[in-house]
Amino acid sequence: MLALQGDVAEHAAALLSVGAHPVEVRVPDDLAGLDALVLPGGESTTMSRLLESSGLFDAVGERLAEGMPAFGTCAGMILLAADVMDGRADQRSFGAIDVVVRRNGYGRQVDSFEQALPVEGLVGGPLDAVFIRAPVVERVGPGVEVLAEVDGSPVLCRQGPVLVAAFHPELSGDLRLHQLFVGEC
Amino acid sequence: MASSPARTGTERVKRGLAEMLRGGVIMDVVTAEQAKIAEDAGAVSVMALERVPADIRRDGGVARMSDPAMIQDIKAAVTIPVMAKSRIGHFAEAQVLQALGVDYVDESEVLTPADEAHHIDKWAFTVPFVCGATNLGEALRRVSEGAAMIRSKGEAGTGDVKEAVRHLRSIVGDMRKITQADSAEVYAWAKQLQAPVGLVAEIAQTGRLPVPMFCAGGIATPADAALVMQLGAEAVFVGSGIFKSSEPARMAVAIVEATTHFSDPAMVAKVSTGLGRAMDGIPVDDLEVKLAERGW
Numbered sequence: 262m263l264a265l266q267g268d269v270a271e272h273a274a275a276l277l278s279v280g281a282h283p284v285e286v287r288v289p290d291d292l293a294g295l296d297a298l299v300l301p302g303g304e305s306t307t308m309s310r311l312l313e314s315s316g317l318f319d320a321v322g323e324r325l326a327e328g329m330p331a332f333g334t335c336a337g338m339i340l341l342a343a344d345v346m347d348g349r350a351d352q353r354s355f356g357a358i359d360v361v362v363r364r365n366g367y368g369r370q371v372d373s374f375e376q377a378l379p380v381e382g383l384v385g386g387p388l389d390a391v392f393i394r395a396p397v398v399e400r401v402g403p404g405v406e407v408l409a410e411v412d413g414s415p416v417l418c419r420q421g422p423v424l425v426a427a428f429h430p431e432l433s434g435d436l437r438l439h440q441l442f443v444g445e446c
Numbered sequence: 447m448a449s450s451p452a453r454t455g456t457e458r459v460k461r462g463l464a465e466m467l468r469g470g471v472i473m474d475v476v477t478a479e480q481a482k483i484a485e486d487a488g489a490v491s492v493m494a495l496e497r498v499p500a501d502i503r504r505d506g507g508v509a510r511m512s513d514p515a516m517i518q519d520i521k522a523a524v525t526i527p528v529m530a531k532s533r534i535g536h537f538a539e540a541q542v543l544q545a546l547g548v549d550y551v552d553e554s555e556v557l558t559p560a561d562e563a564h565h566i567d568k569w570a571f572t573v574p575f576v577c578g579a580t581n582l583g584e585a586l587r588r589v590s591e592g593a594a595m596i597r598s599k600g601e602a603g604t605g606d607v608k609e610a611v612r613h614l615r616s617i618v619g620d621m622r623k624i625t626q627a628d629s630a631e632v633y634a635w636a637k638q639l640q641a642p643v644g645l646v647a648e649i650a651q652t653g654r655l656p657v658p659m660f661c662a663g664g665i666a667t668p669a670d671a672a673l674v675m676q677l678g679a680e681a682v683f684v685g686s687g688i689f690k691s692s693e694p695a696r697m698a699v700a701i702v703e704a705t706t707h708f709s710d711p712a713m714v715a716k717v718s719t720g721l722g723r724a725m726d727g728i729p730v731d732d733l734e735v736k737l738a739e740r741g742w
Binding site: 264265266267268269270271287288302303304306307310311314315335336347348349364365369370371372373374375376377387391392393394411429432433 | 706
């Protein structure tokens with residue numbers, strides 16, 4: 262768990278429930294021995310700054326380049342994206358998945374929403390998906406699989422070992438995406 | 447793909463934004479320029495207001511909601527969420543703030559209360575609310591009115607962290623005791639706290655508030671932030687502490703770092719080094735008016 266800021270506790274609880282052993286990562290040494298990384302929701306500009314100041318940006322970037330599985334939700338998706346629109350000029354992302362995202366693309370908090378979301382290949386019916394000042398996926402590269410959409414925009418994407426969601430499966434108590442991710446690690 | 451209807455303003459959506467701010471610092475700003483300094487420093491959100499609490503305290507008079515023009519300027523200047531304050535009970539100010547598209551409304555004791563018996567019915571709004579509390583009963587009354595985030599009040603505008611510590615310890619300590627209560631004692635706790643029994647029963651199960659609990663009021667240094675985080679706060683509001691210090695940009699960065707690395711004293715030491723002067727404080731015991739006593 263990247264634990265610089267955000268809803269770390271909700272992800273950790275979900276991961277525990279599906280049999281994983283979450284460990285909090287705040288400095289590069291914390292990465293030793295980890296099999297996979299979850300990047301939580303939060304403020305991507307804040308996390309981006311703290312990734313730089315802690316020295317984690319390069320350390321995580323190396324592990325991702327080596328193929329470490331990663332799951333990012335909302336701000337976590339922004340950090341894993343290839344490019345970020347409407348971000349800060351100095352905001353960096355890992356480019357671990359070939360998607361371009363626009364920050365706060367669904368508007369401000371009064372526009373935040375939840376809705377039942379059908380997911381490709383997921384048994385047990387639609388997910389209850391919670392979108393909080395969520396990013397919009399503006400473009401996906403050819404190697405990216407789109408697993409769910411809202412109004413024609415991808416909101417759940419996968420490329421190799423990297424899974425990203427514009428919404429917050431960790432807030433709904435529905436563990437299926439965490440199960441899917443941990444099952445593939 | 448046929449999509450089901452999107453629901454806005456739900457309890458989960460309102461509390462969700464508070465969850466996203468966890469481990470972060472929310473900074474009071476009075477201009478677009480200050481808002482940018484806050485965002486540059488890594489603030490997770492800014493509180494837009496006309497005067498920081500230290501100045502409200504100094505100036506006296508009636509403190510009200512800020513001019514919409516300055517709130518709009520600040521919204522335009524940053525990409526992070528923007529909060530703004532309404533007076534306690536002043537639901538028309540809150541309606542204006544919702545219409546302006548602010549991301550959170552703080553029904554705040556820092557402004558002059560508009561109603562001496564009632565807080566705002568916060569369930570009636572799409573925008574989420576944060577409210578202050580000095581103890582667990584007050585926190586649960588605010589949650590029952592629809593607050594999606596609680597901040598311990600502390601004593602705003604003083605730079606003295608003592609009241610923040612007292613309020614946090616009171617809330618967290620009572621929650622710890624309630625987890626040991628049997629089912630009959632839960633009712634007695636509800637009576638003592640003057641809080642809904644359903645919420646008290648929930649704490650007996652979970653040991654925590656149903657909404658995120660942040661800390662505010664008197665935080666002026668990185669070590670203050672580390673202190674309240676170790677006492678159980680999930681994020682930190684800093685009002686006068688940043689822009690009343692001698693080097694706001696550096697103080698802002700340092701408090702952000704200390705809030706993330708609160709359990710690592712070497713890191714807090716490193717970020718506390720050479721920051722210049724913290725805000726000139728007022729010891730809480732010297733105050734004539736205690737803002738934390740506003741609210742019911």
